[in-house]
Amino acid sequence: MVVQTIELEKLSLKDALDLATLIEEEARDRYEELAEQMLVHHNPLAQGFFRKMAVVEEKHRSQLSRRRQQLFGDGPGRVSRAMIFDVEAPDYDEVRFGMSPREAFEAAMRSEVKAHDFFAAALPRVKNAEVKALFEELRNEEIEHQHWVQTELDRLPADSGPEIDVSDEPVAH
């Protein structure tokens, strides 16, 4: 989890909203990618969960983007996707062939924790009061997301691993 070439001390509210939007966008794209991986590898349960997470992240992204638009219009920003690395997006090695829905939820939980830790670690460096308030709000939201994932996780039966035929995996052609 890294944010590069962004000086948190000098972030304006517009930059901060752009950064937060891009963090959600990156997470959405990664969940979509992970859902595709699960689809390719015949794991509909994990695929469905990752798809659902992509929808959730897109909801967060669009809320933040709307806020940015209302306050600052559509003008170009100074923050780009190239500056962030897996802040809320699950790392690629969080997934496995034949992973159970429970394992998929656990991966999502670790990502929510990662995002929370990012905002918590960034806060002491932020100087702008509006940005501080935004980061506090986002940090607290990540805790809410963790509660949501935990509730869903608790509902899952213990033995919910999918039954997959592994005879011709992974990719030999």
Added chain:
Amino acid sequence: MDSALPVLQPKDFKSDLKPIWCPGCGDYGVLQAVYRALSAIGRPAHEIAFVSGIGCSSRIPGYTTAYGFNTVHGRALPIAQGIKLANPELLVLCAGGDGDGFSIGGGHLPHAVRRNLDLTYIVMDNQVYGLTKGQLSPTAALGRKTVTSSYGSLERPINPLLQVLSYGAGFVAQSTPADMPGLSQILEQAIAYPGFAFVNVQSPCVTYGEEHQQMKAQRATMKTLASLSHDPSDFLQALGWATHYGEQLHTGIFYRNPKPPPSYEQQLAERRAKLAPGALPRERILEMFQTR
């Protein structure tokens, strides 16, 4: 914070083809880092040729919007060099696995290095043959048990970093998808280097690799050369660090020639220009071969 954002975004280099690598495979991170590096370089996809051999890792060109050529096992480098010579304006990337590059294709490596065309060679080194289901590769450790070395390998692994350095490559680096910012930056710098650039990526195979080779283990043990105060312009120091291959994962630029020599294609263009005034017209040359 830079106010000028790159015009091309990483997603512009993502093709519609869906990767079929095993979930968790290191190659996903390598692909992502390639998108980022290309976006930072800023050349549009139609000016890029991406050549690979055969193997899981060699699927990578298809997942980008660049021109791609998934060639023959072990033959990525000759074909990449041919493409660069035919059209020196193209940005040429070459990629493959350790089996592809150091085993069946190993004979091409010294010649590609000493010829020094301006291209970037990325090896996804997972110390195993992934595509064909887990056979011993030339970088696999002594004693490694695989389907083709049931009682443990009796062959010492080759050291790709030492090999490429000793052949005279002007840019030699190593990275891992466990360090995405580092990997993206190294690929960007390798592409920007004006000559043959080699990047060994320790890209774990989750299916046939061992636990200590996986990204979690890498994150815990890897050391950046920068943190060890390595000077990438110091060739002898680079050789020293390269001897640690297989024992300690060092990431970063081992060697970057501070005075890059002219590339093969540059020298060729100069020679052509020099010889052009005395060159015979094409018709005259053809006449010389005509049988009466």
